[in-house]
Amino acid sequence: MDMNQYLDIFVEESREHLQSLNSSLLELEKDPADKGVLNEIFRVAHTLKGMSGTMGFTRMQRLTHHMEDVLDALRNDRISANSDMVDILFKCLDALENYVNTIVSTGDEGNEENKGIVDALADILKKGGLPTKSAKSSGRKAKSKPSDEKESKEVEVAQAEAEAAAGSEIGLVELNQYDINVIRKALEAGMNVFQIHVEFDKGCLLKSARAFIVFQILEKNSEIIKSVPKVEDIEDEKFDFEFTVVVVTSNDQELFEREINSVAEIAGVHILPVTAEMIGVSAEEIQETAEKTGGASRPEAEGVAAQTAQETIKKAQKAGKTVRVDIDRLDVLMNLVSELIIIKNGLDNQINAKDSNAWSESIEYLERVTTNLHDAVMKVRMVPVEAVFNRFPRMIRDIARELDKDIELKMSGEETELDRTVIDEIGDPLIHILRNSADHGIETREERKRLNKPPVGSIYLRAYQDGNNVVIEVEDDGRGIDVGKVRKKILEKGLETPDIVETLSEKEVIDYLFKPNFSTADKITDLSGRGVGLDVVKTKIEALGGTVEVETRMGYGSKFIIRLPLTLAIIQALLVKIGSEKYALPLSSIREIDNIKFSDVKMVRNREVIMLRDMVIPLVRLNEVLEVKDAIPDEKKKYLTVVIVKKGDKLSAFSVDSLIGQQEIVIKSLGKIMQGIKCIAGATILGDGNVALIVDSNSIAV
Template identity: 50%
Template sequence: MFDLEQYIDMFLDESKEHLENLNKNLLKLENDQSIDTVNEIFRIAHTLKGMSSTMGFEKIATLTHKMENVLDDIRSGKSKINTAIIDLLFKGLDILDEFVKNIESEGKESSRSIDDIIKSLDNLENQESEIINENTNIESSSDDFQYISNVANKAKDKGINCYNINVKLEENCVLKAARAFLVFKCIEQNGEIIYSNPSVEDIEDENFGEEFKIIALTDLNSQDFAEKIKNISEIKEVHIEDFNPENVDIVEDTHKKDITIEDGKNETEQSKEESYQNESKQRKGKTSKTVRVDIDRLDNLMNLVSELIIVKTRLEDIDTDSKSQNMNEAVEYLERITTSLHDAVTKVRMVPIERVFNRFPRMVRDLSKELNKEINLIMNGEDTEVDRTVIDEIGDPLIHLLRNSIDHGIETPEIRKSLGKNEVGTTKLLAYPDGNNVVIEVCDDGSGINIDKVKKKAMEKGIITKDQLATMDDKEAAELIFAPGFSTAEKISDISGRGVGLDVVKTKIEALGGTVEIETEKNKGSKFIIRLPLTLAIIQALLVTVEDEKYAIPLNNIKEITSIDKNKIRLVEGREIVLYRGKTLPLINLGNVLDVERKSDKQSDEIVVVIVKKGDRDLGFIVDNLVGQQEIVIKSLGKYLSGLNFIAGATILGNGSVALIIDTNSLFQREWYS
């Protein structure tokens, strides 16, 4: 028996891509109702049907087949695009997504029944109506014969050829449907098909003999057109003649489209010069330059590069005690190679953030309907690349922020109108690179964060004291919404108000080594700014010592390094601060925070301070000495040590010793909100 298990991963990868494209095109169809979009959705459904049928997933095959029938009715003019059809197709998409996820987790489709949606799709299929296109200059008749005649006559008036094409296949042709598909593709690359006999569905199911007929519009003459079709293998004969209504045997299920023929360039020319060429270029680029690689293989490659960097660091340490010029040159060469290799591996792991962004237009559409709000989602920077690990983890935090923005931030159309705003609210999702970081912004033009309400709730929940609140500015108060269990919602709903949103966002982002900041203005809107490192495996760090212990501080978080006179340090409410460059700088003694045992009392009046930044806030770390900048490999501490406070991980130094990596975000949290 043929084993399909080996292809399950490939099926899942391709199905996820097709479902993503299906979602994108359904959203597009809701806005422009283009026949090209309908064709693209039809192709996706048809591909999913074939893939799932081959793999033995009958529910997916049945559902996509019914969706395909509805789409074919739209293409042929029997049905009109409306909200009910689009909502039903979205429902089908959700069920397909559920089945694919279940196959991924359990190896089979879920037990969910699809009888209801199949019945709904059948009802749609049985309702015959015509597509009325405002831009068309052809009066489509319910009579198929009249429809084809109208299209042909209109085309001839504009100088476009209309041909009856009769194609005969070789008698021993094995894959008749595949040959017919190549003929259709050839014709559509050079013109426009308005009729086929047998129907497209019958041809795809190979319910025909060795012969089929097509009526097509084209700019080519009949001889050139015939030659292009004859170039396809296993074609026995191609007969082309000018369109003659007497030679057309109309069948009930014809393949016809709404054709728009206008002055100047007609749709046939535009599709030939733009659509098909662009599509073929994109397909060519994707197939020739893209390859799927299992993430485990990339992780293994990254681990090997990490070990290579550790060896390089070890050789550098040896080199400091060596006088050999050859050793020095060898180490420099190794450093160049490892740096280039690291850059190459990092780029292989980078994927466009578009893979995360693509899921949000549908979510915003559904939420705006549920909340009776009009929302315009603007996305920019989808091609910004981030580490694959970030892609897998950043989706949930962005979902929380967008839901919060739409539910809490953007007002109802009535309130927006009373405030002199556009009734349609705007939510922006932006991504762009910033040095060694990637920045993602979630913005809205809503009501902004009610600072007074936040302060009041924080006091009620005991998150801060009255004295602490008195010293906070509005920016610090706004960040209280990240506290665990914090919520200002008056009622609990399926969208928000359970108090489990933004603290999860902050925790998740900081676990990725990133930060999140807030900018808000009353009745103007809010902006959440997320900063994430480009890579999570190998980073530049500053090594420092506290007594005999070495610690690493990520270089991205460091603002500057300075020395401060110990006598200038003051105590305010039990905390050490110093006036530095006209601003108050809080200080943290790393030795005290990390419980490092003091072996001797330092007598020097000058202390070394590493100033780290988070947004527009600074914090000074008091250390004993600086070792220097070094490229380090981040290693996990494992599940038994994962809960250590203020430690983000560890790294192996060149001499084989271990240095802990400081989690600057958690130290900021301790200093500002304790």
């Protein structure tokens, strides 16, 4: 049975349930008596157990089952919750996330049993005087098994030998010539062939679901070459309470007995090793063929198994790149595509017509529809920032416990939407900033008490839309940035001379925090002090076409302000010409365009600047930065055309030869070969088929 088609759905839904579990556990820690939260956690754990079981991920299923036992005891008031217990439940959550991540990368849950967590869950029940899972029924009848493991093993071996000698009471299923050839090749290659007969409890209501689980176990550990009844009939529940399969495997019999017996509602598992004699071949003949081939041959089924495994991994690695879309947005897309078809038919009819007015009207109509289509597609790509924000309350909770501080994270604007590509990249920068606020910003309990501040420090995480940008703010009510301390660090590291440091404004001093290897921490901890963090934040944000600014007030706190474009796919741009080449400048970063007299160009600190309305703005010669050889020299120009670009609260003037005009452009990646070029953010294909490079104004602006 092929469950690969459900893998991406499983991953996506598991991640949603885990995020819900994360939020609910935080609520439980605040109010352990909240029955509504407890019931929600139990529901999520139960759902995860069922999903993982259906997919055949037995380790994940077992862990959620143990977790469910503790949650059931909690909600029935047999035990009470505390911080230590919530810590263990969070460890369960982390283990489940690791299982899902392993499934995404390999297509399988891995071999981690998480025994330490399972034992910790069992201890919780023991301390409460409750029976642990080992004493409860797990879908099999415990009384039917001998209590002594050695005796049990001897019974199993004796039973297997008896079945092999007598041909078993079940008997070998009917095999065709293809089946016999595959079995023969498997035996020649030294592999095992088993006939496995599975019986369900007579009261089993979900035979097909249980069969799915069994088939997942079989497919994970072997290759199925025969099924009676057929797989299709088992899927449609067209069978009684038993079925038989023949498998080729390199695993031993005990593994199948153990794994299949762990499935609920299994009444019995009978395994018959298939020998050469059973398929009408002598053992000597098999041995002779094996010696001739050196045991190197492999059955055809094994090759199929390897191919299936690779397909599973590829399928799993694609999981998680989906976007859930409101049906209304899809309806809008459908309507717009319908309009495009109408326009296309209209243009076909007007090809030979001489009515230029009708043609112009159709083109205008087409332009209007394509603009609406663009907006609709952008909305489909949009994802609420909640997808990123939801992971941070848990992180702040863990950091607060590690630092022994009282910190509360207050979030707002989670419904604000960003392009999926931006959402995927913004998480790491926000983690750095939030860690920075918790470690450097928020004071200890003693400090806050001495300063007459509330005992619990607050970190505010906000998101809101501002025109074509989304603004994300991280603000804390902590100690703020000590600008004097930063000045000293600048001198200690030899980044500037004392004279220059004294002339730097407060904002210019704070900008040094974003330099590589720059840290004001007095000691290195697991959270900070290594000088990597804010420089990573700046690099990442600017790579996304955004900016980051800092506002601070000593003793009152700091605020990091991140501005990001709504989308990275289609933008409004100003096309300019430098020499014979065309370039695109993102319109979102342009403040104004001016023609400057050459007499207004001055030299300050060996840099060219222009004077514009009493403002001193650094001049950037784009022809020099971009190494354009045939740019028009200044002496052949009447004036200097400059594009004033804003980066945060700073302005820069980009000199260009001429302006072409504003245009909506589609951003194309330059690929791996040209990756990492600072001045260029990508490329676009113009209407005439030529390529124009998109200037990365953030990396060039001074």
